[in-house]
Amino acid sequence: MRHFTSVTQLGDLRDAFAEAARIKENPFADQHLGKNKTLLLVFFNNSLRTRLSTWKAATNLGMNVIVLDVNQGAWKLETERGVIMDGDKSEHILEAIPVMGSYCDIIGVRSFARFESREDDYGEVILNRFIQYSGKPVFSMEAATRHPLQTFADMITIEEYKKKSRPKVVMTWAPHPKALPQAVPNSFAEGMRLAGYDFVIANPEGYDLAPEFTEGVTVTHDQDEALRGADFVYAKNWASYSNYGKVLSRDKGWTVTEEKMALTDNAYFMHCLPVRRNMIVSDDVIEGPRSLVIPEAANRVVSAQTVIKRILESL
Ligand code: CP
Numbered sequence: 001m002r003h004f005t006s007v008t009q010l011g012d013l014r015d016a017f018a019e020a021a022r023i024k025e026n027p028f029a030d031q032h033l034g035k036n037k038t039l040l041l042v043f044f045n046n047s048l049r050t051r052l053s054t055w056k057a058a059t060n061l062g063m064n065v066i067v068l069d070v071n072q073g074a075w076k077l078e079t080e081r082g083v084i085m086d087g088d089k090s091e092h093i094l095e096a097i098p099v100m101g102s103y104c105d106i107i108g109v110r111s112f113a114r115f116e117s118r119e120d121d122y123g124e125v126i127l128n129r130f131i132q133y134s135g136k137p138v139f140s141m142e143a144a145t146r147h148p149l150q151t152f153a154d155m156i157t158i159e160e161y162k163k164k165s166r167p168k169v170v171m172t173w174a175p176h177p178k179a180l181p182q183a184v185p186n187s188f189a190e191g192m193r194l195a196g197y198d199f200v201i202a203n204p205e206g207y208d209l210a211p212e213f214t215e216g217v218t219v220t221h222d223q224d225e226a227l228r229g230a231d232f233v234y235a236k237n238w239a240s241y242s243n244y245g246k247v248l249s250r251d252k253g254w255t256v257t258e259e260k261m262a263l264t265d266n267a268y269f270m271h272c273l274p275v276r277r278n279m280i281v282s283d284d285v286i287e288g289p290r291s292l293v294i295p296e297a298a299n300r301v302v303s304a305q306t307v308i309k310r311i312l313e314s315l
Pocket of ligand 1: 150
């Protein structure tokens, strides 16, 4: 594996899950792979889990880690070509990226959708510039359209907790005060299709995801109907794709509560975190015995370590 931007690049999923399980069992077995290798983590956006879990994964593999928060202490970057740089941006990303590449062996990049242009966001302009200009393997730590390390951790978690070979997994939209990107739900849909689970998406009208991510998936605007018989409930907010980046609803009738969970087949509750309590999910559900949010977050280390190990093996 050279670059990792989508769970579709994991190859045979049984192999990926088996490799993740081996890493979880013995996290320090591959320290030789990362000796004298440097991982650079570049954040254009905030992070708790991705920052810590990816750092920990790289350390488990024996790597050195450098973290750059682009908006805190670095020069403000221009990303467009052809711009006369007479404003507040001191450095162009087309110099900054190869410079960053010269200081490391692998680069992880977090760059969210900016909601200025659907075409730019869905073209993954920033992530692709790193792939094109860094000269180094690049993996996504959440880009504009996908969050593959999160999705792989989610898939590992479902594999660990499922009681049947093909569980019913429901991803439901839930309300949030701000416009959030579609990266997590897009990526989760991609992963669920790959895994072949019985996968249903529930969202209000106006919130259907991009068709490329939902082909062949049951999409309903009736949350209660979707939740019936569910084994896993994955809650997430996202802004509208068709009315790009807009918040069309804050309907608390979509919040995942005990009453909603009672419709399921004693389902586990999942969320990628951070989560807005009593907007996305009630306190009692997230704190309850069927909540997987903490094991899911813990599996972010395993997910990242599996991917970085594969990239190190390809160097
Ligand atoms: N789930 C996730 O990516 O969390 P952070 O934004 O805190 O990294």
